[in-house]
Amino acid sequence: GGAEAGPKLELTAALPDKPADGTVLRVGDPATQVALETSGAIDDLDVDIEWANITGGPKTLEAFRADAIDIGSVADIPPLFAHWTGTDVRIVAARETVDPETHPTYELGVAPGVDVTSIEDLAGKKIAYSPGQAQGALVLNVLREAGLSQDDVELVEMQSVDDAFSIALGSKQVDVAPLQQALVKTYLAKYERDGATTIESGVRDDAWTLYAPTAVLEDADKAAAIKEYVAAWAKAQLWISEHPDEFAKAFYEDHEGLSAEDAKYVVDAYGQYAVPTSWDDFIARHQVTVDTLVEGQDQEPLDVATIYDRRFEKAIADALEGSS
Amino acid sequence: MTTLTAPSRRAISSETEDVRPSRRRLGPGQPIRFGGLVGIVALLGAWIVGSATGLLDPRTLTEPWTVVATAETLIENGRLQESLVTSGVRAALGLGLGVAVGLVLALVSGLSRVGETLIDGPIQVKRSIPTLALIPLLILWLGIGEPMKIITIALAVFVPIYIHTHNGLRTIEGRYAELAETLGVTRWEFIRHVVLPGAMPGFLLGLRFAVTSSLLALVVVEVINATSGIGHMITLASSYGQTDIIVVGLVVYALLGVTADAVVRFIERKALSWRRTLAS
Amino acid sequence: MTTLTAPSRRAISSETEDVRPSRRRLGPGQPIRFGGLVGIVALLGAWIVGSATGLLDPRTLTEPWTVVATAETLIENGRLQESLVTSGVRAALGLGLGVAVGLVLALVSGLSRVGETLIDGPIQVKRSIPTLALIPLLILWLGIGEPMKIITIALAVFVPIYIHTHNGLRTIEGRYAELAETLGVTRWEFIRHVVLPGAMPGFLLGLRFAVTSSLLALVVVEVINATSGIGHMITLASSYGQTDIIVVGLVVYALLGVTADAVVRFIERKALSWRRTLAS
């Protein structure tokens, strides 16, 4: 658990300006941590932060439930599953890619010797499908875009643990599987000469969020601290976009252990980030994904706007406008 | 010179008097009937009480009644039975294969130093490496179908069988080998009558680990291209964060594990009834 | 009536003649010096040859020379050493804690039936449940810092120590307990002079498994809030598909595992030199 709780705050009440002294915010967001440290912006931060090297849906959710962190950094799918499985969370920050068509987070890997050049060719193919993961949602989104139903393809259920999809493609166990940019390069490096390719998925997959348990947001001090943090976070995302080489070195090379070349590749592939000051479009796109999941996975219908805490939308907008 | 005393004196004692010198008992004494269940019932009690009093957060560890309800749902829609059957078949096949391979390797390596030099090192290497890390290789060589799953389970199973049988065999008292040599038995008779029974305690201990390993390996293999199975059920539920289903899976694991262990220990008691140990 | 034959006859034989009845050897015979390395060297050789001839696709299993080069890079930038130290400390602390707890529980449960009824069941439950599935609970109770990691390792370690020591203890020959009872030793003397040495073979076998378990558990615990460590290095590398780093990690695992195993077996040979077994 964290330090003793601050005063209770209604979710509708205005965010307090300053957290009480001694408030510690526990953050699972290593990339932002590195960006803040490298840019030096961390010195301007007024709140005490305890960093945890935790990312990804399942791990942050686990940590929320164990009250080990206050805020996590994930794509747009984990908050949905957190909600559907009974952990009350709110999205407190949103990020997208400036040029999502040319800088997708995922591409569809195509196994050597399989003839798929566009998503329409997916009909009848074996597709790796990991329900519950962002990759799984992506597959459903792609099928929707391609006008195919789940019955038109063969979904092979397997979890995308580490490079499992890349291996499954390389050994031709599946025809198509979504691959994160970080894996696209190694996949092609290994199997391109056998005829492996990747195609663009044609759907947007660039949504990125910060989310926090509602209980944390109901703590006035923590809420104030998060308000500070999302502001710094927003600036850090922009700093990343503006300093790709420094970020590549500091994060992907030093922190994640990639080679300089791979680090640069990954940063380039993800492109520049934008932090929207209005979330309307972001939420609308998110709702489409939700509806796809509701239909494709029998989830309970959800008005996704209800899990956004839009008080932070304003806080971010204020911070970005104030600085620019 | 010699006085004979007739052995006639007979004490006035009730028919069933049974007075024995009271000597401090150092061994554990007689087994308590169904004693093994006490601890498990206590554990269950703690869970129920913890959940009822709110000491255990239901988001972390689902309450027992929710687990029962979830289990009922899973049984109604047939998922649990289906998973059990699928996983059961996989685990059994993997176990059978692993036990057979482990046993043969242990015999070869245990009875010949040449066999040992070749076999033992690679097995130590194998067991130092996380099974998870072997999966990519296994997928490449065996695909993502059932054979890969069964062989992966077998790979997890054969290690404890090998190590325990090898160790059990090597620690058979040397005097029994001497005896066998003077009786002029053939190598096969030696294996059958001396080595196998002598290594049996070790083998059975290994089997206790092997059975659990076969179940645990399900979690690893059923991540890949599985549509049912206990491991698949748990993995899927954990990626959705469905704690209640996970806990149902774990309860099933606990039941299977404890039952299998009890079965092996029962076999142990029967097969090793010739032993006179602290336990008997 | 009686003929005495002086024991005088002395055959004309060279000083060092040593003719013994040739009897088929049924045991494994003398250990081969450094024999344990042969299999490992063979494995290494197969890897080198396989890679050189292209039989092993480098995309599946990185070539040895690439692994060496990658290892050199990792050593140059200090990541490997740092990981080794971090993981080494974690594994050692977890191992120490787990061994101590396992030993105490095994003694309590092995020497008293009441202790057994309470302890044995829950431990069987624990070992039927995948460690991965316990992590959420452990995070809840212990947070995501070092204590959680060390205790998780200890939890993986204490099971084989407990089971093997308990089993070793229970299979001490009953006649030695009888002897101790007639010698009027105290309970503590009984534990020290009979139980511990008698259960030592079992304990040491358990230790062989415990050491490997402590290393394997690193992969599981170093997924959570770790910034260095061998397990962390492997997990991170696999999320980016860096096969060469993974293989470096696995080679380190193999080295650590085989070395630790050899150390325990060396201790075994020394500590159990009183045994006369098939192996000696």
Next chain:
Amino acid sequence: MASYAGELSPHQDAAVQVTDLHRSFNKAGGVLNGLDLEIAPGEFVALLGRSGSGKSTLLRALAGLDRGVAGTGRVEVPAKVSVVFQDSRLLPWKRVLDNVVLGLRAGDARERGLQALAEVGLDGRDKAWPHELSGGEQQRAALARSLVRDPELLLADEPFGALDALTRIRMHTLLRKLCEVHQPAVLLVTHDVDEAIVLADRVIVLDGGVVRHDARIELGTRRSQADPAFARLRAQLLSELGVEDDHDAPRPTAGRLSERAAS
């Protein structure tokens, strides 16, 4: 012997008091069937009996080591009982001296242990492992272990079975010396009738699960086989054991076997 408390002594004085002892290992039949036995403090009793007649079973009952065995009866023994088992039962993981002094809580335990080893002819072997001893040496080490602890009751199950004649005589002398000094009650199982007569105050024969024969020996302190009384007693005991004329069996030639001895 001076310490013998008189015949048919009241139970209160007895070191060992066994009443109506039954023991059986299976339903087929009992091994001990209502055995009564009384041993006075300081009395040396030799126990004879056929192989399988229940001698070890009786000793284990006296030592309180037969918890699992079905049976009834009353067994009363002193607190300090020392047992020499039929197998010498040295802990294989302890060196000889450590075996001898195991559980001995005297300050000079090791010295006493070394002295006991010297007395049984094992000086210099204190650091040997049990498996490095010959059969007879193991038996003597077990004897030393029993003797260092001054028991009130010594139960010895064929302690001299694996010893040659000379060593055996030495052990007899040692045992008698120690008995003289510490006055324990002794129940000694032996197959050697001569040994029984030489050592004991009383010889009992176990047969059919009861004490079939109970003979006080009154030959004085110097007992010689040459003494005709010795020979008579010997013949009597042997006949109790079923041997009419020992060491006189004819050497059979093929086809003509001694019917009597083989029966």
Next chain:
Amino acid sequence: MASYAGELSPHQDAAVQVTDLHRSFNKAGGVLNGLDLEIAPGEFVALLGRSGSGKSTLLRALAGLDRGVAGTGRVEVPAKVSVVFQDSRLLPWKRVLDNVVLGLRAGDARERGLQALAEVGLDGRDKAWPHELSGGEQQRAALARSLVRDPELLLADEPFGALDALTRIRMHTLLRKLCEVHQPAVLLVTHDVDEAIVLADRVIVLDGGVVRHDARIELGTRRSQADPAFARLRAQLLSELGVEDDHDAPRPTAGRLSERAAS
């Protein structure tokens, strides 16, 4: 015995031929120091010697069971050797009959095993576990196991040590009968000088690692202790073993111990 091939027979005929045998367990000193021994086919040799004199070591050398022991020398034995170990060494996980017939490849193995068990007085115990047998019963089971396999050389290490007088006589008779029929060479370790004289064609005494004494026994087939020649031989062997006047040690009274016997 008729089959004895004559004294100082050429080596070629010998069943056992041991030349200049050395064995030592540590640098301190050898257990066997240049021992020579020859046993003719069908000859029955009894081996006497002090406890720890190397009797079992010699037997193990003859049985080829001392691979790890340092030493030199030449040992020649027949192919079919049967050993009765000093411990009875029954496999604890096999019932008695299975122990007896282990490795026996005759078609009627089990019948022969049952018969052998009956002969050693263990009828009906064929399904017992070894730990359910008394010490003497275990020894007899081990004897039965050796006897069912008609060896050319029988090496027996105190096979009758735990037997009472009557059972012992029965086993003597049985052993002699079987020797008469199958004519194996026998080397029997015993501590009982009488037993040696009654059973053997030749008695040897092991001392200082060599055969110190080698006595052919020519008392005919009927050997009685009453025979003065028997008594002479007995006294002679006992004196070889260091016993001047057996079973005549004085019973010590406290403080006055027999110096001679205790030395």
